[in-house]
Amino acid sequence: MTNKSLWQKFIDRFTRISIKIGNQIHLRSLRDAFAMIMPLFILAGLGVLINNVFFPLFLKGTSLANFQTFGNLIVNGTLNIAGLIIAPVVGYCLARNRNYKNALGAAIVSLAGLIVVMPVTLQALPINGKKAVDISGFLSYSNIGVTGMFAGIIIGLIAAELFIKLSKIEKIKINLGENVPPAVSESFLTLIPTIAVISLLAIISAILFVGFHTDLIKLITTLIQEPLRRVNTSLPGFLLIYSVGNLLFGFGIHQAVINGTLLDPVLLINTNKNMQAFAAGDHVPYIITSVFRDTFGMMGGTGSTICLLVATFLFSRVKASREVTKLSIVPGIFNINEPVIYGYPIVFNIPLLIPFVLTPIISLLIAYYATVLGLMNKTVVLVPWTTPPLINGFLATGGDWRAVVVQLLSFIIGVLFYIPFMKISEQVLLKQNQA
Amino acid sequence: MSTKNIMLCCVAGMSTSLLVNKMKKAATELEKDVVIFATSVSGFDQELASREVDCVMLGPQVSYMEKDFKEKLKDKNIPLSVINMQDYGMMNGEKVLLQAYELMGGE
Numbered sequence: 170m171t172n173k174s175l176w177q178k179f180i181d182r183f184t185r186i187s188i189k190i191g192n193q194i195h196l197r198s199l200r201d202a203f204a205m206i207m208p209l210f211i212l213a214g215l216g217v218l219i220n221n222v223f224f225p226l227f228l229k230g231t232s233l234a235n236f237q238t239f240g241n242l243i244v245n246g247t248l249n250i251a252g253l254i255i256a257p258v259v260g261y262c263l264a265r266n267r268n269y270k271n272a273l274g275a276a277i278v279s280l281a282g283l284i285v286v287m288p289v290t291l292q293a294l295p296i297n298g299k300k301a302v303d304i305s306g307f308l309s310y311s312n313i314g315v316t317g318m319f320a321g322i323i324i325g326l327i328a329a330e331l332f333i334k335l336s337k338i339e340k341i342k343i344n345l346g347e348n349v350p351p352a353v354s355e356s357f358l359t360l361i362p363t364i365a366v367i368s369l370l371a372i373i374s375a376i377l378f379v380g381f382h383t384d385l386i387k388l389i390t391t392l393i394q395e396p397l398r399r400v401n402t403s404l405p406g407f408l409l410i411y412s413v414g415n416l417l418f419g420f421g422i423h424q425a426v427i428n429g430t431l432l433d434p435v436l437l438i439n440t441n442k443n444m445q446a447f448a449a450g451d452h453v454p455y456i457i458t459s460v461f462r463d464t465f466g467m468m469g470g471t472g473s474t475i476c477l478l479v480a481t482f483l484f485s486r487v488k489a490s491r492e493v494t495k496l497s498i499v500p501g502i503f504n505i506n507e508p509v510i511y512g513y514p515i516v517f518n519i520p521l522l523i524p525f526v527l528t529p530i531i532s533l534l535i536a537y538y539a540t541v542l543g544l545m546n547k548t549v550v551l552v553p554w555t556t557p558p559l560i561n562g563f564l565a566t567g568g569d570w571r572a573v574v575v576q577l578l579s580f581i582i583g584v585l586f587y588i589p590f591m592k593i594s595e596q597v598l599l600k601q602n603q604a
Numbered sequence: 605m606s607t608k609n610i611m612l613c614c615v616a617g618m619s620t621s622l623l624v625n626k627m628k629k630a631a632t633e634l635e636k637d638v639v640i641f642a643t644s645v646s647g648f649d650q651e652l653a654s655r656e657v658d659c660v661m662l663g664p665q666v667s668y669m670e671k672d673f674k675e676k677l678k679d680k681n682i683p684l685s686v687i688n689m690q691d692y693g694m695m696n697g698e699k700v701l702l703q704a705y706e707l708m709g710g711e
Binding site: 188191192200201204205262265268418421422423425426493496500505507508509510511512513514516555 | 614615616618619622644645646649663664665666667668669672676689690692693694695
């Protein structure tokens with residue numbers, strides 16, 4: 170009895186802490202912002218796929234390069250402005266989550282704030298030139314693109330937060346008196362907060378630039394983004410965080426609470442960098458990306474539950490389980506598995522919680538080492554997470570059939586792994602019903 | 605009896621949209637005059653501002669938003685409830701529909 174209450178206590182505390190993290194307003198705003206701009210990154214994936222997999226099938230040389238202009242332009246409008254887009258959107262989402270009415274105003278300040286912290290002069294390599302030259306009057310794709318994504322997020326949040334805070338202070342609102350039309354005084358309301366926030370960022374940037382020859386983008390990228398990305402997307406860090414998120418789903422709370430905040434931002438940077446490198450024909454840097462996780466670590470949804478469905482279909486005699494399986498298989502093909510999680514159920518079902526957390530780890534390890542050994546390509550295309558397994562493996566790796574074989578192998582191992590736990594779960598259920 | 609509007613909400617609005625179809629089917633069978641739709645957690649504010657809503661049903665996986673959303677619904681007097689886990693898992697449209705009607709005060 171004491172054992173059970175200890176377990177219950179653990180679940181309660183674990184869930185409460187996770188929710189606290191996931192519901193933290195800035196992290197939540199970040200999650201909302203990502204949801205809003207995701208279509209653009211999926212479009213980037215499509216552009217890269219067409220450019221680097223489809224066109225080369227029947228084009229070569231100059232005509233290929235000409236056709237590839239299409240995809241390059243798409244990359245410009247998506248990956249290359251990732252930071253520029255995320256800043257105002259995250260500011261907007263923060264304002265909304267703070268129930269602040271003028272969300273667009275906050276978005277504008279976030280965008281202006283991000284541009285203010287950009288370096289004034291840049292080093293650039295002229296086309297056909299060998300020596301870098303200093304240029305001014307430009308923004309670089311590197312600063313406003315994927316590399317600057319974290320800077321965009323942080324500056325966007327800080328600017329919007331300050332703006333919202335200052336806007337709520339009555340004393341600094343400009344009051345024009347009763348005779349002035351309300352719309353006119355309305356336009357003055359945000360004036361002082363805007364001036365204050367942007368000026369503050371400008372002062373900090375100016376000091377950094379003039380005094381220390383550096384800029385906020387560089388500082389945020391090297392001091393915050395890179396260390397965080399390195400730890401959270403290392404194999405142990407990634408597997409640990411992902412599994413904690415999955416365990417949370419086993420207690421009924423969606424894994425996005427953990428993964429959407431601690432993993433997605435850094436994994437997405439990896440995905441985008443891979444896409445960018447693949448599009449440019451450069452060396453593809455990362456094995457662990459957001460699409461790597463979706464493709465190999467959540468076949469049929471969180472916990473790779475398509476394996477459980479097939480295991481049930483083949484080996485279960487329990488009518489209720491077979492009913493849920495029938496109901497869950499079609500959504501499962503599109504990686505939606507709430508019916509399995511709540512209906513089978515997996516939630517609070519200890520025998521099934523074990524494979525629910527471990528199966529994704531096994532598949533991810535197989536896929537990771539298959540990539541390390543050069544048995545399949547790295548993931549280079551962002552495909553929507555609702556793309557069915559096997560198809561997503563093929564597309565995500567830029568059309569590598571070997572990735573499909575790896576997925577198939579992981580799937581079979583997953584089914585075999587789920588079987589004994591499924592049997593135990595059924596025994597437990599049977600005993601409970603008899604008692 | 606006027607038309608009732610039921611809003612379902614989950615992480616991406618995907619699995620709840622599955623439930624919406626089942627609920628609509630149940631509504632036809634029970635001859636209820638009702639509009640049912642699904643949205644994501646991040647689309648909640650927008651839907652609330654632009655559409656008529658009589659009650660909100662949360663997927664159990666986003667039950668942690670309950671307090672926050674209730675706060676937002678307080679002024680408008682819109683009731684909110686978390687969908688029962690079992691009914692959600694079995695995609696039991698009828699039970700969830702009846703849960704919603706109970707929430708809106710019967711009929």
